[in-house]
Amino acid sequence: KNQVEQSPQSLIILEGKNCTLQCNYTVSPFSNLRWYKQDTGRGPVSLTIMTFSENTKSNGRYTATLDADTKQSSLHITASQLSDSASYICVAGPNAGKSTFGDGTTLTVKP
Amino acid sequence: EAEVAQSPRYKITEKSQAVAFWCDPISGHATLYWYRQILGQGPELLVQFQDESVVDDSQLPKDRFSAERLKGVDSTLKIQPAELGDSAMYLCASSYRTSGSAGELFFGEGSRLTVL
Numbered sequence: 001k002n003q004v005e006q007s008p009q010s011l012i013i014l015e016g017k018n019c020t021l022q023c024n025y026t027v028s029p030f031s032n033l034r035w036y037k038q039d040t041g042r043g044p045v046s047l048t049i050m051t052f053s054e055n056t057k058s059n060g061r062y063t064a065t066l067d068a069d070t071k072q073s074s075l076h077i078t079a080s081q082l083s084d085s086a087s088y089i090c091v092a093g094p095n096a097g098k099s100t101f102g103d104g105t106t107l108t109v110k111p
Numbered sequence: 112e113a114e115v116a117q118s119p120r121y122k123i124t125e126k127s128q129a130v131a132f133w134c135d136p137i138s139g140h141a142t143l144y145w146y147r148q149i150l151g152q153g154p155e156l157l158v159q160f161q162d163e164s165v166v167d168d169s170q171l172p173k174d175r176f177s178a179e180r181l182k183g184v185d186s187t188l189k190i191q192p193a194e195l196g197d198s199a200m201y202l203c204a205s206s207y208r209t210s211g212s213a214g215e216l217f218f219g220e221g222s223r224l225t226v227l
Contacts, residue, residue, distance in 0.1 A: 004153070034216075036218075041221075041223070042220055042221070043115075043202055043204075043218030043219050043220050043221050044154070044202075044216075044218045045218070046215050046216065046217075049215060089153055089154075091153075096142070096144075096206050096214055096215075096216050097142070097144060097156065097159045097166065097167060098167075101153030101154050101155070102153050103151065103152050103153045104152075104153055
């Protein structure tokens with residue numbers, strides 16, 4: 001069964017600090033990994049999309065890494081802001097439709 | 112900036128009633144997806160359309176759920192009769208590229224359903 005596991009389940013950090021969210025996946029077939037940000041009560045917004053041959057991709061203060069050999073990905077957030085408080089969802093699969101979503105990491109940034 | 116439009120944003124209904132959700136994807140997006148997201152979990156694909164055709168509805172509970180995209184543009188997801196376990200956020204997403212590609216997904220704001 002395809003699975004995407006994210007850790008930690010929740011995280012609290014102080015504004016201005018950095019943090020790293022983890023994603024382990026067992027998905028087959030696999031060709032791309034995505035990270036989404038979902039504010040409470042809103043739809044997910046795409047942060048990064050990486051194909052299996054890419055190791056890293058950045059989007060502003062967000063940097064995603066991918067190790068397709070160990071089937072691990074991480075999302076690093078630099079200089080966190082209050083607006084970064086959200087759920088971050090990792091998605092892995094062969095394409096947009098056949099992908100498996102993780103349950104997300106809930107990040108709270110406190111002043 | 113183009114957006115995926117969904118309505119209603121919130122719906123409260125009693126069990127055994129019928130409920131419908133509407134989605135208008137970004138203009139020109141051929142692929143449309145309906146997801147169900149239970150609180151605290153990730154979205155789960157219910158149905159995927161390529162233009163007006165269903166590509167994947169393997170996870171759609173067909174005894175009570177139906178979805179259509181008659182003209183290959185907007186789409187409706189219906190639940191009849193609603194059950195308590197259907198309480199969730201129903202998300203619509205669209206993609207420019209064909210269903211088998213790694214195209215970016217654009218999500219709507221969702222429709223929050225509460226079944227009493």
